[in-house]
Amino acid sequence: MSRFREPEYYDASAEALYTMLPWRFARLRDDTYVLTNMVGEYLTLPRSELESFATGALPAGHPAYNELKSRHFLFDDDTNVAIDLLALKTRTKLAPLANFTGLHIFVATLRCEHSCPYCQVSRANDDRTEFDMSEATARMALDLVFKSPSPAIKIEFQGGEPLLNLPLLRFVVSEAKKRNDAEGRDLAFVIATNLAMLTEEHLEFAREHDILISTSLDGPADLHNRNRPRPGQDSHQRAIDGIKRARAALGFHRVGALMTTTSASLTRVKDIIDEYVRMDFGGIFLRPLSPYGFAIKTKFYQSYDQRRWLEFYFEGLDYIIELNRRGLDFIEHYAAMVLKKMLTPLQTSYVDLMTPAGIGIGALVYNYDGTVYASDESRMLAEMGDQTFALGNVHKNSYEEIILSDKLLDPIEQSFAASSPGCAWCAFEPYCGSDPVFHHATQGDFLGKKPLSAFCTRNMAVFRGLIERMEADEEVCAIFERWANLI
């Protein structure tokens, strides 16, 4: 009678067997499994439904069938646009690779008036200039910077304490801007500074050129000062004053802070977070301690294992979630970057979560003496005497020699997680990165054996922890979704 047909008429799902699209799974807990597709969409299923799906026996119309179909784990006679969408999402996840190197780190000087035991690069007395980058070196480094095809170029000044070599900073900024008149890139500058020696002249310089400030804040005064000794034991006070002055001069959002975790931090996560909240930061990056530089020499790295760090991390994460529930918008940056991979079609540019590895592609480091490193960690490794990731020198090598050297290409080639043993079949591969520098440093191998890898242990625990928290609580889903889209 009706000219309208019933829903069943349009559902051809059951007419033939479904075709699986690439997917992987891992046990989350007990009977619950997490399934991921090739672009990181996930869902959880009980073991029986997982088995049913995996053996081709899941019936059309089953609730799990619809969820899997909607998330492109399968397609059937009803529709095949899933393949177009999956291809598009895969391209979107990989697209940033084509931009190549966007972050260029200039080590303006190794001099520093702090003497932090965890410092990951060597330091020098602050009156010796032989550890300063020269204008000639900077000029050659800028030649390489503008060889990168990236439409966005960020030049970050590191040290030592880069503000101790202000003339070089001035030179690089004005020279880079001059070259950019013709290049037309999206050019930005960052100074990574402890702010202890901050002067009005520095602020005026930063204001004139829209330079961002990134500083260190390890927590409340006692912890910060213990981690970051300097003459006068006033590092914390100087950092706090510096943050306030820089915000006033440059703009509130142009000042960021990073914390370093030490064994002394492990029992203090709430105090650390509270310090960031008190200082009105929008979030915190609960960072693991890296195994390089002084950190390893001073036995800091061995002083706590991954498990202890994970307790610290999740205690902090849960506290931050609680703050959000109480109405404070505050994010944890590492979680947010992982969640971006889990909950959005986009990709993070954080080097540790890139695959193929971010070395060289994500960032290049130009040391004060012109040595070019594949990453910040590569430079730290070199300071320990291992030159594996020293790619060349701005005075001796061309861009092509540096970028196309086997020293860079070999580890990158070995760092496609999707084809690495242990990673290729891991359900969490879409969320993870590759870190050949870490695995070389800890296992003497770019790839590393994953069951022995602290990188793998830590990331797997974070991925599981995030998914478990979303599974348990809708409000957490909404909070996490917001973080994922903020970063």
Add this chain to the structure above:
Amino acid sequence: MIPLRARSVIFNEAAVAAGPRIIRLSTNTERPSPLRSNEAFFARFRDPWPDGFSWYVALAGDSAIEMPPEIPGAALPAEFAYLGDGDVISLEPSAGIVRVLFRKSSSYNHFLLTERCNNSCLMCSQPPRAVQDGWIVDEILEALPLIDRSAAEIGFTGGEPTLLGDRFIELVRATESYLPNTALHILSNGRSFAKDGFAALLAAVRHHDLMIGIPLYSDLPHEHDYVVQADGAFDETIRGILNLKQHHVRVELRVVLQRPTTKRLPDLARFIARNLLFVDHVALMALEITGFAKANLDRLWIDPMEYGRELQSAVGVLSRAGIRTSIYNSQLCVLPKDLHHFARRSISDWKQQYLPVCDQCSARERCAGFFETSGTKISQGIAPIIAEAA
């Protein structure tokens, strides 16, 4: 725009001799004479008849009697009293018909391009008809140059406008040529753009302010196909959206809130945020009970109070993903409070109504109100919002 077709129009003999005409009205007795030969003078209050206009139009029983007999003239019934300066009308003396094509005083005028459609949506407000109506395009092409060039926005609807193929492109191009400051909104099911070449043709017009509004009803293909009553429509619509965005044509997704698809609204939102993050706007639209929606009322109607939670969740997902999101056609009192700022006063003034109970409501001026066709399908949740003491 009101697609009024009035048959009680009286044309004089000169009009019948002159034949059909699409013409712009002027009420200005001081109109510069070079313009008059292409315009109709619309007499409103027993104005004296100025010389030189090619047509004279008046309301019947008014000054129509004194109309000069040698100039084509039409006497319109009183319902046309709203017409004014700059409006464009179509006069058909032999059929005794006047149609209003464009109203200058309205912020939004739309043109129905064809009644043909390749979908047959359960709730279609303009049920499709398989008719040969190519003449409509000619009429619009003739009207476009007459439209006031300060018009903010015009719309193309159907039927399915893209079924016109090359003539559709021709219309968009004419809009860009004659209305370089006017936004163009096109309602389409997007299926024609599954052919990449067609999307490329549209993009090649390089319209300065174009938006294609495309309905998407479910993340599950067969559920969408059921609502639009066309097998395979989902895949074509999705491919069409991808092609349009590939060619940088702006796309708005339009989701009608109706019983068959409200349960999966959060899933649809997640699907959009994950697969179609690049769309320019998502409009979640309460059901308008007209056309097919009346015939299918039993399977379509759901009280908005029953889908508040799903709507809340869907809007949350979309807005957190940074997608511009709006709720159309919904009364504020049936929406969860945190959704109020997504609600728009989307019902055109000539379709918009309020209930007696709305008189006590403090939010009435912000509220979309009801379609005049809402009839008996009024939510159980309708209740005046009483302003809280500050």
